[in-house]
Amino acid sequence: QLHWNNPARHSGYTDASGFALYFTQNLRPSDLGTVMYGEGNLVLPPRQPLISVNHTCPSVCTNRYHTETRYITGVGIYMHTNGIRGRISLWRNETLVRDIWPLQEYSYNSPKVIFLNQTVEYQPGDELKTECYFTTLKNDRTVFSGAAKNDEMCLSFLWLYPNKARVPASERLTQCMAIAAINLCWVASNIVPHVERDCNITSMRSGEMPNRVMSEMAANNCFARTGCDPACRNYLNFTLWPLNACYDPTRSRQMAEAMALGMVPSSNHETIARTLYGQRFCEQEINLLNAPAPTKLIEALPAAPILQKGGLTSEHLLIIIVVCSCLGFVLFLALLTYLSIRLNHRS
Template structure:
């Protein structure tokens, strides 16, 4: 699906007019001593489009010099993310009592667990991706651990394996450094972003936006904070983007602009000195996507084949409930809601969403549908049709989608959504058959 700069073979293929011929076949684009044809299973340069190559196993990459760590290849495999300097953090290096090593794994998280993006934890401490050397915290602030701070952490590892291969292994990990030498402030993190994306295929440029409004930040910030750093996050359709800080309706400062965004080489925008962020200020996030590689609409999702539009921020001093200020279409999600929140109402599409509304809907689904979501029970199908026809709240597609976003991380409610949607395929098939019959009458 692309992403980042082209490798040596990609450049050679483009320069050759995107044509496979003997010239490109006999070239050695990555300088590893093997021709492109040999690496791709066409040593005699006879392959034509649509045909099966002469050799289909034991192949190698024509754009990556291999073996990767050989003396010959170390001089050629010099992409940007491999050229970064060794991780250095002056604030960390200046602390004599700095420690690092094996972490104490608590019983609760002793066994790796397959899960979604939500682990039940609400605070993001740090993150890493290809192209980032590491996370260096300021001497002004850090994350407190121990008796009066974080007592355990969960580490998520995200892999993308579209071919569903079973022989891949991974040995990457994370080293945390800590010190009893407390910083002046406790650090925190929050995210601003759009939770509903609809990116049509074949578009050279499509922009989605999100904003933490002045009314939201007045509600979430009891006092001024200072932004230490921020990073823009999209997936492989990401083309460019920026994050602006606004005050009194006017742009105060651009907190980060990525004119050429690359998922494989994210840019962390560090602010030294930190940027003051006042209650009533606004954060505006703009993400531009290029969907010309897609043949179907791309929606919001965790997979790299789906998309995101987020701005991640680290700041100080920490505010306990400041973790996210999100949008779902034009609705601003700037409050605590659901079983872990206060259950306050939200008016969307003429519907007043409260915990009581969700509980009533949940009871109806539990009584009619299979909670595993893998069987469509007849009574469930009729209940779903009736709900979507007559229920002004949960029958509204926008409201239903919004509630799913609000309830992320609640396993019981995730089962409810799965059960409610268990008959969707059959209902769609019924609709197709009905339209076909009507067209024949």
């Protein structure tokens, strides 16, 4: 598959790509096939230096669809222009077997495929992990999943054999893709219980869990229209979130959100959506209460002035005023007497 991008819409470009197709009467012992892995629900916020996206193809899927050991001959990873690093690793019994694509820099403009010098065994029950690392420092908008260059992808590809091309696709692992970490191959296999990242997908899709959670939330007044009720806050913080990964905002709640949006078929989308919406007010309050108190310098208030003992009081001022008034009156009488005597002498 080739992608061409011409954002400036220049004319005169020609396509020089192509491929050679060979036919033979001598069929090879095994068919070579390609299997695609990855996460199909990407939400990359703008101006972030590093965002990691991980996908694991679970052992349930390889146990169900790999009836025998397969052999990996080549591997590739695919992202768009925000992708900067990638890694693909093979795990067996929760232990790393090897890195098939060691962690290394990635460039959208220089994609490559690693063809292995020695094939790698891919056994039933093995898990394949894909790690994609992105940067959105140059972006002013959130980037979502999509085929366009300005969208993003997190995909890996394995070239392997035997592929058993004559077996119906429903009986082969042709791809192992997830939506919000819900692997569609597990959904298609009908193997229950379907539990990923501690979230019981089977119980969520059947409606048992969301209906039970909605009843508990109603009993704790989580659907009140007056903000966050203390009973609801305690229920979420100490009961629902610690015991239920599907609703825990720090663990796997994106799975419940995906089901509420219809990304996974369910007749209980409305119930799941209501239980998610009923947590919003209290979630904000809990985050604020759990946040560390901000360190703030408290400015010292100026000390109140201290009156010195022995200073003038109102009583002292009153006495001074009275004395001054009396002295003034005496001086006034003396002046009148002096003037009266002078006038008598002149007469």
